[in-house]
Amino acid sequence: MPLITCKDLSLGYDGKEILHGLGFEVCAGEYLCIVGENGSGKSTLMKTLLGLNQPFSGSVVLGEGLKKNEIGYLPQQTQIQRDFPASVLEIVLSGFCGVMGVKPFYTPAQKSAAVRNIERMGIPHLKNRCYRELSGGQQQRALLARALCATGKIILLDEPVSGLDSKATAEMYDIIERLNREDKITVIMISHDITAALKYATNILHIGGEIFFGKKEEYMESSVFSNSFGGEKV
Amino acid sequence: MILLSVYLFTRFLNLFSEYDLAVRLIKKLGIADIFDELAFYFKFPFVRYAIIVGVLIALCSSLLGVTLVLKRFSFIGDGLSHVAFGAMAVAAVAGLTNDMPFVLIVTVISAVLLLRTGQNAKIKGDAAVAMISVGALAIGYLLMNVFSKSANISGDVCTTLFGSTSILTLNKTKVWICIGLSAAVVALFMVFYNKIFAITFDESFAAATGTRVSLYNLILAVIIAAVIVLAMNLVGSLLISALVVFPALSSMRVFKTFRSVTVCSAVISILCALSGMLISILASTPVGSTIVVVDIAVFFVFYLIGFLKAGIKK
Ligand SMILES: Nc1ncnc2c1ncn2[C@@H]1O[C@H](COP(=O)(O)OP(=O)(O)OP(=O)(O)O)[C@@H](O)[C@H]1O
Ligand SMILES: [Mg+2]
Numbered sequence: 275m276p277l278i279t280c281k282d283l284s285l286g287y288d289g290k291e292i293l294h295g296l297g298f299e300v301c302a303g304e305y306l307c308i309v310g311e312n313g314s315g316k317s318t319l320m321k322t323l324l325g326l327n328q329p330f331s332g333s334v335v336l337g338e339g340l341k342k343n344e345i346g347y348l349p350q351q352t353q354i355q356r357d358f359p360a361s362v363l364e365i366v367l368s369g370f371c372g373v374m375g376v377k378p379f380y381t382p383a384q385k386s387a388a389v390r391n392i393e394r395m396g397i398p399h400l401k402n403r404c405y406r407e408l409s410g411g412q413q414q415r416a417l418l419a420r421a422l423c424a425t426g427k428i429i430l431l432d433e434p435v436s437g438l439d440s441k442a443t444a445e446m447y448d449i450i451e452r453l454n455r456e457d458k459i460t461v462i463m464i465s466h467d468i469t470a471a472l473k474y475a476t477n478i479l480h481i482g483g484e485i486f487f488g489k490k491e492e493y494m495e496s497s498v499f500s501n502s503f504g505g506e507k508v
Numbered sequence: 509m510i511l512l513s514v515y516l517f518t519r520f521l522n523l524f525s526e527y528d529l530a531v532r533l534i535k536k537l538g539i540a541d542i543f544d545e546l547a548f549y550f551k552f553p554f555v556r557y558a559i560i561v562g563v564l565i566a567l568c569s570s571l572l573g574v575t576l577v578l579k580r581f582s583f584i585g586d587g588l589s590h591v592a593f594g595a596m597a598v599a600a601v602a603g604l605t606n607d608m609p610f611v612l613i614v615t616v617i618s619a620v621l622l623l624r625t626g627q628n629a630k631i632k633g634d635a636a637v638a639m640i641s642v643g644a645l646a647i648g649y650l651l652m653n654v655f656s657k658s659a660n661i662s663g664d665v666c667t668t669l670f671g672s673t674s675i676l677t678l679n680k681t682k683v684w685i686c687i688g689l690s691a692a693v694v695a696l697f698m699v700f701y702n703k704i705f706a707i708t709f710d711e712s713f714a715a716a717t718g719t720r721v722s723l724y725n726l727i728l729a730v731i732i733a734a735v736i737v738l739a740m741n742l743v744g745s746l747l748i749s750a751l752v753v754f755p756a757l758s759s760m761r762v763f764k765t766f767r768s769v770t771v772c773s774a775v776i777s778i779l780c781a782l783s784g785m786l787i788s789i790l791a792s793t794p795v796g797s798t799i800v801v802v803d804i805a806v807f808f809v810f811y812l813i814g815f816l817k818a819g820i821k822k
Contacts, residue, residue, distance in 0.1 A: 324716040343718025349710070358578055360709055361765040371706040372718030378699045404764035424717040 275337040276301045277428055277460055278323060283332035285318050291330060292318065298479055298487040302338065302427075305454045305461045307475035309468060311502075314482025316464045317350050320432050323462070343372035346421035346429035348414075350436070350464070360405050362416045366392055369423025384423070391419040395449065411442035418449070428460040429453065435467065443467075447474060468503055542790060549789050557683045562781045562795075564690035565742045566751065568735045570777030571697045573756035574770050575708050575728065584622060585752045587641035588736040589745035591618045594644035594651075596740075601655040608685055612737045618644075619733035623725055686738055693734050700727060705766055742781070743796030754803035755780065761807075761814030780806055 276299035283296040292315040300306050308316050321327040323334055324347055336342070346369070366388045367380055374380070380388075392401050395415040400408060405416060414434060421429055434450065435443040451474055453459045465471045471478065478493040480486040486498040493499050549555045569585075576582055595614035599607035622637060697704070703724045706714045715721040739748045759772035784799030791798075 321712075321716075326712055326716055341718070345717060347713055347716040349713060349716075357760060358709065359760055359764050359766055359769045360705075364705065364766050365709060368702070368706040368709060368714070369717065371703060371714055374702075378702065380702065402765075407764070420713070430716075 277336065277338055277340050278462075279335045279337060280323070281333050281335075283319075283322065283334070284330040285315055285322055285327070286330055287318075293481060296332070296481065296485060300428075300460060300462060300477075302460055303454075303458055304477055305451075305475045306463070306477045306479060307471035308462065308464045308479045308481065309466070309471055310480060310482035316481065317432055319481065320430055320462070320464060323430060340427060343375075344425050344427050346423075346425035346459075348417050348421045348429070348431045348434055350432035358406055361402050362392065362397070362405055362408070362419075363388060363401050365405055365416055366419045366423055369420035372424055388419070388423055391422045392416070394422070395419045396445075410437045411439070411446075414438065414442075414446065415449075418446075422453070422459075426457075426459065428462070431461065431463040433464050433466065435465070435470075443470075450474070545790060546786065555789065557680070558795075559782070559785055561683055561686045562742050562785050562799075563778050564687060565735075565738045566755075566777040566781030566799075567774055568690045568693040568697075569739050569748070569751045570755040570773045571694065571770065572732055572735050573752040573754075573777075574760075574766070574773055575704055576732070577753055577756045577760070578708050581623075582749060582753050583637050583641075584619070584732065585736060585739075585749040586746075587622060587637035588615055588619055588733060589740055589748040590641040590648070591615055591644040592737055592740050593745040594648035597648035597651040601651050606681065608682065608737065611740075612689075612734065615737050616730050616733040619729040619736075620726060623729040623732075682741070686741065689734055689738055693731055693738070696727065696731055700724060701770075704728060709766075743799060747796045747800050750800040750803060751777070751781075754800070754807050758803075758807045758810035761810040762817065776806055776810075777803075 278300045280299065281297050283293065284291055285293040285296070292313075296319070298306075308319065310316050318327060322329050324345065325334075325342060367385065369391075370380055370384045370388070374384075389398075389401065392398055395418055397412060397415050397419075400412060400416070405413065408416065414437075418431075418434065421431075431450065435446050438446060447470055450461060450463065454461045454474075463471075463475075472490060472494065475490050477488065478486065478490050480493065480498050480502070484498045484501070486493060486496055488496075576584060592611050592615045595611040596607055598614075599610050604610055618640060622640065703714075703719065706719055707721050707724050707728075711721055735752070736748060739751050743751055755773035755777035756769070758776050759769045763769045763772050780802045781799050784802040785795060787793065787802070788795045788798040
């Protein structure tokens with residue numbers, strides 16, 4: 275049984291539909307890339323998967339005993355005030371908030387897990403630094419560490435490399451791939467970088483205009499791909 | 509930390525009630541006059557009540573201040589306090605002797621409604637706050653004017669708006685209500701500290717990963733309303749925002765983590781309220797505005813410290 279099954283989803287805002295008849299599934303261990311042009315509804319779809327938006331119709335079903343508080347999330351942009359005082363550790367720890375339920379305080383085990391996740395992202399030296407004084411790439415890693423605290427099963431990433439330079443981008447992709455390969459975390463990632471999508475993903479969901487869902491290899495053969503990226507050398 | 513400061517403070521009060529000792533100590537220091545006068549005032553129970561209540565209120569409002577400033581809800585204090593003002597007017601007209609429970613309920617309901625509109629409503633958060641705030645103010649004043657039996661309406665209104673002397677006229681019941689309410693606020697804040705941080709920092713992440721955001725927003729709204737009703741007793745409804753916002757802004761100049769900012773603003777707020785009250789007793793100035801002026805002064809000091817700190821780093 276898949277971790278997430280979407281049937282006949284119809285999405286939009288204020289009665290205006292932007293996506294229609296969308297169906298796909300994500301199984302444990304897969305690496306799904308969602309591609310599509312700006313404004314095609316990728317972030318909206320991700321928010322629907324997370325239960326932040328209600329679909330007009332259709333359903334999102336979580337399978338294999340996946341609970342709502344076992345999903346990690348890295349938002350496209352986090353609207354954080356420029357003057358928000360918070361250390362990296364405080365932010366990473368807040369990833370446990372959903373798992374805790376009504377319990378008020380973090381356990382020592384959770385605290386050490388948070389520190390481990392920060393180390394996994396390669397930023398142990400930034401643990402006690404103020405979040406807002408970090409660079410974009412460092413902030414992104416801190417938020418990924420937070421997402422890892424929320425889950426050991428599946429992680430949803432909305433354009434995790436936007437705004438990063440090529441070195442940081444490569445490192446970010448590397449970290450995500452390791453999470454998928456070594457830690458067996460299922461990845462759903464939105465990306466504009468079709469080269470990276472084709473390099474790392476096992477499955478592709480293409481939305482906007484034509485919809486395609488299937489294995490990466492099938493996607494590369496499909497007309498959806500050649501219509502959208504036909505001119506591009508991959 | 510917070511409990512410790514409360515404890516130390518009560519110890520400090522004890523010291524003053526044994527004022528003979530204090531006076532003897534202080535006479536040696538040569539500033540006996542001021543302390544004589546203070547010691548004289550501390551003999552009156554209502555002054556001691558006022559100080560205890562004042563410190564508790566300052567503590568509560570500063571705890572909430574950090575979250576409100578960061579959630580861009582600085583003005584919700586203003587809006588709610590005007591609602592509380594309107595409710596007080598209604599209570600006065602209805603002839604309720606103990607208006608606190610009624611005012612509290614009305615304010616809690618408005619807080620819940622206001623925080624809800626913050627998320628997705630036709631009327632945006634700040635506009636809703638402005639509407640409710642001035643509406644309640646106008647209705648409250650109108651009611652007081654039309655129905656009040658008191659001869660000195662403008663005096664009454666002024667007291668409710670600026671808190672002037674009301675802190676010194678607290679009776680024992682009210683003091684106990686204040687103490688109970690602030691203990692509840694502090695306890696709730698500590699229990700929900702981590703959740704409050706999570707929904708303040710990134711509400712959609714918290715919701716996405718299974719935190720019951722609307723529940724905690726509701727709890728936050730209730731706490732805020734309680735703080736507002738409390739703080740009206742100290743500084744009156746027009747000055748509440750200052751009590752909520754200044755300590756948080758001051759400590760944000762200097763500190764960089766949520767925990768240190770929260771602790772620091774609690775300490776600042778307590779010290780400012782304490783010195784403000786002492787000054788107002790000695791100089792017979794209005795309590796509320798004196799406290800706020802001290803808060804403003806401290807803000808500039810912290811602004812300067814933050815400025816110097818940044819300069820040194822460069
Ligand atoms: N809160 C909202 N209210 C109304 N319409 C919205 C809202 N958020 C997004 N939209 C609209 O929905 C459409 C899809 O937006 P979405 O953010 O899902 O696109 P996207 O595929 O993530 O784009 P990008 O690649 O730029 O991130 C856009 O046309 C946008 O204008
Ligand atoms: Mg997007």
